[in-house]
Amino acid sequence: MQYTRLGTTGLEVSRICVGCMQFGEPGRGTQKWTMGDEPSRAVIRAALDAGINFFDTANVYSAGSSEEITGRALLDMVPRDQVVIATKVHGRMREGPNGAGQSRLAIMNEIDNSLRRLGTDYVDLYQIHRHDPHTPMRETLEALHDVVKAGKARYIGASSMWAWQFMKMLGLQRRNGWTRFVSMQNHLNLMHREEEREMLPLCASEGIGVIPWSPYARGRLARPWGTVTARTEVDQFAKTLYSGTEATSKRIVDRVQRIAEKRGVPMAAVALAWVLGKPAVSSPILGFGDPQHITDALVGLDLHLTPAEIGRLEAPYRPQRPAGFD
Secondary structure, eight states: EEESSTTTTTTEESSSSEEOOTTTTTTTSOOOOBBBBHHHHHHHHHHHHOOOEEEETTTTGGGGGGHHHHHHHHHHSSSSSGGGEEEOSSOOOOOSSTTOOOHHHHHHHHHHHHHHHHSOOEEEEEEEOOTTTSSSSHHHHHEEEHHHHTTSSSEEEEEEEOOHHHHHHHHHHHHHHHOOEEEEOBBBBTTOOOGGHHHHHHHHHHOOOOOBBBBTTGGGGGGGOOOHHHHHHHHHHHHHHHHTOHHHHHHHHHHHHHHHHHHHHHHHHHHHHHHSSSTBOOOOOESSSSSHHHHHHHHHOOOOOHHHHHHHHTTTTOOOOOOOOO
């Protein structure tokens, strides 16, 4: 396994982060494709055996079940200080007022709820899952600072938003002496490259570690075009991310497949190698439905695409509306 610093911090993370959205008791929450406890533990065990030390979940995944499964498995298998556990806050966890968002009340309630489900006294990285337009930035940022000062989180990060919003938050943190964001979890892959315009240069300039979500475009870049899986049939969010770009996406996937076949590697390795080559990217977040998928991803760590290959992969792309902010 390869390791890197998260941005300009001293925190060392594996170059692959396990996304834990697929871990969850079936029937809990809105995801229809989640894995229960035992298959989730098999994936987590394989990830640890491969040297992966970075795991990312969220309070909203399977209504908290993802945090429960992830926390139980990790604490059963490895000492707490040998893994980096990240979770997020924003999504709706209960009906009625104050059941979602990033108010001070919501953040203080949800960090405690997440810690209880994870079975730990602290998380290594606590992230706002999206920008909350209904709460003043100052309120959110000061609450996150207090979470760190209370010892409940070691670092804080942000996720998909406009670059100007992120820069404004960084400015407020600097001006007030509040704990600074160290990471940006954004939507980046060969089928969605809008983050290359402003967010990636911003993060490179500010020393922010980028931990992209969906580097395989919800699996589309890891298998031949048109392949149907149990998840693709019911993943409604994915349909909002990539609808309307089918012709362009097919050309991109076909080129990933051709390069993979020529190199004798899995398509997933090609897609991952492309993301890892982007400036400021520390650790792409990958969801694994099977331990074999981890083996495929490991190939991507040592795969160095040539400039000609990168050019062929990128050539079909056309600008599109940024997706995934909501």
